[in-house]
Amino acid sequence: MARLYHLLGRTLYGKEDYDQALEVIKKSHELDLRFLLDDASQLLPICNNMSSIYLRQGKVYLTLQYHNKTLEIELASLPESHPTVAVTYHNRATVLEGLGKLEQAVESAKKLLNIY
16 A cells, blocks of 8 residues: 555646645655665665655755665665765755855765765
8 A cells, every 4th residue: 555655645746736746745644664674775765755746846845854764774784885875865965055054064965975
């Protein structure tokens, strides 16, 4: 069921119905948490999709929160030099820069460069 809700949420996101997409993806997340720990790698797609939705809605602090959660899960389940981790550092640096948190943005960008 959780995968079906997630698929529906992604489809609604594609239709730019962000409020409905968020509601459905949150339902997917709730269902997943019945069987998974909140730092399980299977939750990465949900965290990424939620951060994208929040970004589209202009909720930048929530976007950053989900980028941070994504990074936390990735670092627990992937090598620190993994390209997926690099993408998350890039996304995080971009949001931090937009928020004017330049020192933190530079820190994320340096970690990104170290991976590449």
